[in-house]
Amino acid sequence: MATAQIQLPLPVLPTGWSAEKDFKSVNSLSTPVHREIEPVGPHFLAHARRKRHKRTFSEDERIQAAENVKKVEDVDDGDISETEDPVMLQRDAKDWKNQDHYAVLGLSKYRYKATEDQIKRAHRKKVLRHHPDKKAASGSNEDDSFFKCIQKATEVLLDPVKRRQYDSVDEGADREPPSKKETQKGNFFKLWAPIFEAEGRFSKKQPVPKLGNDKSTKQDVESFYDFWYNFDSWRSFEYQDEDVPDDNESRDQRRHIERKNNNARKKKKTEDSARLRKLVDTALDLDERIKKFKQQEHAQKNKKRIEKEAEAKRAAEEAVKKKEEDEKAAKEKEAADKAAKVDGKKAKEAAKNAAKKNKRVVRGAVKDANYFATGDASASQIDSVLNDVDLVIAKIDNEELAALTANLNGKKDASAIKGVFNEEVARLKSAGKIKDGEVKSME
Amino acid sequence: MSEEDGPASRVAIGLSFGNTNSSIAYTSAEGKAEVIANEEGDRQIPSILSYVDGEQFQGAQAKAQLVRNAKNTVAYFRDFLGQEFKDIDPTPCHQSAHPIEKDSQVAFSIQDTESEDVSTVSVSEITTRHIRRLAVSASDFLGKTVNAAVITVPTNFSDAQKEALRKAAADANIEVLQFISEPIAAVLAYDARPGASLSDKVVVVADFGGTRSDIAIIGSRGGIYTVLATAHDWDVSGTKFDDKLMEFFAKEFMKKHKNEDPTKNDRALAKLRLESEAVKKALSLGASASFSVESLSGGYDFTNTINRTRFELLSTQIFAAMTRLILQTVEKAELDPLDITDIILAGGTSHIPRIANNIKNSFPEGVNVWAPATKSDAINPSELSARGAAIQASLIADFEMENIKESCEPVVTVTPHLKHALGVLCISGDVAQGKFQPLIEADTPTPIRRTATITTPREGGDVLVKIVEGSRHIKVNKVENPAKANGATAKEADSDDSSEEEEDSDNDEEETREKVWHVGKVIAELAVKGVKKGGKVEVQVDVRPDLAVSIIAREVGAKGGVRGSVEAPKLENGSA
Numbered sequence A: 001m002a003t004a005q006i007q008l009p010l011p012v013l014p015t016g017w018s019a020e021k022d023f024k025s026v027n028s029l030s031t032p033v034h035r036e037i038e039p040v041g042p043h044f045l046a047h048a049r050r051k052r053h054k055r056t057f058s059e060d061e062r063i064q065a066a067e068n069v070k071k072v073e074d075v076d077d078g079d080i081s082e083t084e085d086p087v088m089l090q091r092d093a094k095d096w097k098n099q100d101h102y103a104v105l106g107l108s109k110y111r112y113k114a115t116e117d118q119i120k121r122a123h124r125k126k127v128l129r130h131h132p133d134k135k136a137a138s139g140s141n142e143d144d145s146f147f148k149c150i151q152k153a154t155e156v157l158l159d160p161v162k163r164r165q166y167d168s169v170d171e172g173a174d175r176e177p178p179s180k181k182e183t184q185k186g187n188f189f190k191l192w193a194p195i196f197e198a199e200g201r202f203s204k205k206q207p208v209p210k211l212g213n214d215k216s217t218k219q220d221v222e223s224f225y226d227f228w229y230n231f232d233s234w235r236s237f238e239y240q241d242e243d244v245p246d247d248n249e250s251r252d253q254r255r256h257i258e259r260k261n262n263n264a265r266k267k268k269k270t271e272d273s274a275r276l277r278k279l280v281d282t283a284l285d286l287d288e289r290i291k292k293f294k295q296q297e298h299a300q301k302n303k304k305r306i307e308k309e310a311e312a313k314r315a316a317e318e319a320v321k322k323k324e325e326d327e328k329a330a331k332e333k334e335a336a337d338k339a340a341k342v343d344g345k346k347a348k349e350a351a352k353n354a355a356k357k358n359k360r361v362v363r364g365a366v367k368d369a370n371y372f373a374t375g376d377a378s379a380s381q382i383d384s385v386l387n388d389v390d391l392v393i394a395k396i397d398n399e400e401l402a403a404l405t406a407n408l409n410g411k412k413d414a415s416a417i418k419g420v421f422n423e424e425v426a427r428l429k430s431a432g433k434i435k436d437g438e439v440k441s442m443e
Numbered sequence B: 001m002s003e004e005d006g007p008a009s010r011v012a013i014g015l016s017f018g019n020t021n022s023s024i025a026y027t028s029a030e031g032k033a034e035v036i037a038n039e040e041g042d043r044q045i046p047s048i049l050s051y052v053d054g055e056q057f058q059g060a061q062a063k064a065q066l067v068r069n070a071k072n073t074v075a076y077f078r079d080f081l082g083q084e085f086k087d088i089d090p091t092p093c094h095q096s097a098h099p100i101e102k103d104s105q106v107a108f109s110i111q112d113t114e115s116e117d118v119s120t121v122s123v124s125e126i127t128t129r130h131i132r133r134l135a136v137s138a139s140d141f142l143g144k145t146v147n148a149a150v151i152t153v154p155t156n157f158s159d160a161q162k163e164a165l166r167k168a169a170a171d172a173n174i175e176v177l178q179f180i181s182e183p184i185a186a187v188l189a190y191d192a193r194p195g196a197s198l199s200d201k202v203v204v205v206a207d208f209g210g211t212r213s214d215i216a217i218i219g220s221r222g223g224i225y226t227v228l229a230t231a232h233d234w235d236v237s238g239t240k241f242d243d244k245l246m247e248f249f250a251k252e253f254m255k256k257h258k259n260e261d262p263t264k265n266d267r268a269l270a271k272l273r274l275e276s277e278a279v280k281k282a283l284s285l286g287a288s289a290s291f292s293v294e295s296l297s298g299g300y301d302f303t304n305t306i307n308r309t310r311f312e313l314l315s316t317q318i319f320a321a322m323t324r325l326i327l328q329t330v331e332k333a334e335l336d337p338l339d340i341t342d343i344i345l346a347g348g349t350s351h352i353p354r355i356a357n358n359i360k361n362s363f364p365e366g367v368n369v370w371a372p373a374t375k376s377d378a379i380n381p382s383e384l385s386a387r388g389a390a391i392q393a394s395l396i397a398d399f400e401m402e403n404i405k406e407s408c409e410p411v412v413t414v415t416p417h418l419k420h421a422l423g424v425l426c427i428s429g430d431v432a433q434g435k436f437q438p439l440i441e442a443d444t445p446t447p448i449r450r451t452a453t454i455t456t457p458r459e460g461g462d463v464l465v466k467i468v469e470g471s472r473h474i475k476v477n478k479v480e481n482p483a484k485a486n487g488a489t490a491k492e493a494d495s496d497d498s499s500e501e502e503e504d505s506d507n508d509e510e511e512t513r514e515k516v517w518h519v520g521k522v523i524a525e526l527a528v529k530g531v532k533k534g535g536k537v538e539v540q541v542d543v544r545p546d547l548a549v550s551i552i553a554r555e556v557g558a559k560g561g562v563r564g565s566v567e568a569p570k571l572e573n574g575s576a
């Protein structure tokens, strides 16, 4: 074998690839298939020489070799054996149009599904049994009529055009749709799936969608019925032509027959379309999934509506509540503000009044203390003490004033009163509010 | 067999023994296989024996007796040999001696002596007589007594059938060195031609004979052949064309002679058949052929002509069925038409040009269809079996019988075949992923060694050799009609009459199918380092019979290289 040339380049070694001696064994080959090579030709001789070289094979090896080998010749798997109906064996071949071609070949359970290969094998099987020469040998006097039936069946079924024509009217493959009553007992899918499968044989489009089951999606179910309402059928009815024009008739006669046939075929085709449509209608009607989807859709819609309404209601209620709350809060705030205002005014006034009263008490106290004089106080003495009192009052706030007033309260003794003032002035001095010598009368 | 029949005294030929025809071939001293003509000059000798007043006729002379002496003429008997009567299909013998049951075997009731007595002759005896005659023809031609042969048989010939044939031949003093299957003989006949290449091939052999059609799909790897699938069909074959022509000429005849239906009269029917077959053969060469029979029916002579087109119209269904049969068999082998490299048409019916042309049209463009109509250097399809047998005969003529037998035993012939293709990953254009390049195809028998040289990236450097399994998939692409795709430019060129064409090509979706590889299991990785700029890497993969693999990779021209091996897969249990 010459060396092959590969023009595509090898990949660059990925970075990080490493292996001992640059070789990595990863997997073994897949398990091989044992096949027989043909013991023919010069290259086989070389193979045999190599294989047999200086060795004898054990019995075991021989048995294994013979057993493991993959067979290529077909073995009759008995898939086309049916018992023959004695009535069928009596059929007259002249009546071939009315014979069940599949039954004649023993293929009743396959029918339109029978492969070309199956038909051929079935034919051969039948020939082996029913050939007139076989009958003669077995001494039976059966005529070769059934053999002719076999030949006719094979002729029809092996001709793709004739086979379609026959399959179009093969009642053996027809399935009677179940009644409404029957279906309503349940088992819709089990009852109807084979009906649609059988009808599907006429479809130009293959594969035909399946009926499915109660778990099928809405989309699948919809496209299933869509398919059937747009069914494109190859079914035709020439097999049932009443008259077949033959060469011996006149042209006009032939035309007449052809026209008659054509009309009959058309009529049957129309009827068949109507039949199928009705069948699909019935199925659709009985298909619980359709109801289920409708209900679901309905429920879905309802659910949405209810949800929406509830939501609206809740929102409205919330809005009202919020408004009420807001209003209430506003009112409360207003009231509070107002109250606070009033209170403040009162307090201020009270404080003012208290301060006035206190000032009066403070000023009264110096008068009670005879302006700190012994004997009658001179006008300048009175003036200076009152000035000092006013200065002290000016330097202190209302609270300090109240405290001062409280200290003076009940004190009649001049020196006690003077002591209170002296203390107050000393406090103010240490607080830095009054300087030395500023209030001479109270130091 | 007598003792002196050792290799030294052996004169061996190739023998093709069909239900319809037989032929004999030998390999010349120069190693060229040639088919021998008998005394009448026929290379296709009808497998027919006929007895007239105790005299035996064979071949064309016997065939001629089908008209006058049908009941003493034995034809189409090969498949009966070694079978029980209940298992045979007597249909082909409709117009010759009918098979009868004798001791549950097959026999014929014929008057084969001068006496009036009818004797019952077993199919085995008939076969012996037929082979004896063939051997005489061969011996006369070669000038020495032929005593051994390689005989071709269909792939579905049972051991019982082979044994019966071996015995029948032995009774004719012919030692059967080996039975080889007909399709393999055909492949061998082509592969033995000087200059034939032994590249990996998947060959379809379609053998269209007289009474049956046999298809075989054969993997061919370096001259080793493996049958991957077969099909046998008795419903499409050469005689079906004769039937069509008979029907046609009978009708034509009855246009002139209304009340003379030639199909209702055995002798007329026989004449009709013989002449129809002759017309069919003539139409394989010429564009028209004439039909001429003296006193066809009711004493009327009949001549007529038919052209090839008419014949092809009558036979469309048969042609279609033949093509279907091939495609179905390809499918049975789990292959696709894209996997097929060659189609060899064998058998006499393969002379019909339309068959080859139709098959060619149903397969991808590059497929070689080996038939006279499609290849000028095709071998005569009627001769393939005999030639292949003669080649094999010359290969083994010097071996002891014991030796030949042992080589044909399953312990030698049953061989593990690769389940998947084995190849290497390369880089292709824009795709970053690797692209599988097969080194060894699936269905290749082991042991097998393959070598390839592979280019490296432009700059050379370190490269990775990744050995992987690959499986072939068929990718179906739907493409719009190419005419439509090119529509824009076409329209500009001639805008006048393009509208009509466009309508035709509307929604004309075309399907193109292509073979693509899916990468499977990684078997091994090797690094080849420091490859020179522009250098190439040589990879050698060696699969042993136990499926262990050893691999060597090196830069072309360099010494040493990287090597390693991968263990054999574990045996699946259940095989013990």
Ligand SMILES: Nc1ncnc2c1ncn2[C@@H]1O[C@H](COP(=O)(O)OP(=O)(O)OP(=O)(O)O)[C@@H](O)[C@H]1O
Pocket (backbone or CB within 6 Å): B017, B018, B019, B020, B021, B022, B044, B208, B209, B210, B211, B212, B213, B237, B238, B239, B277, B280, B281, B282, B284, B346, B347, B348, B349, B350, B351, B352, B382
């Ligand atoms: N040139 C030709 N053109 C058309 N048909 C031909 C030609 N030559 C031979 N045949 C047909 O080929 C058929 C015989 O094929 P072949 O010689 O391969 O027979 P066979 O292998 O014995 O067949 P089988 O075993 O299937 O009966 C006959 O039907 C014959 O008419």
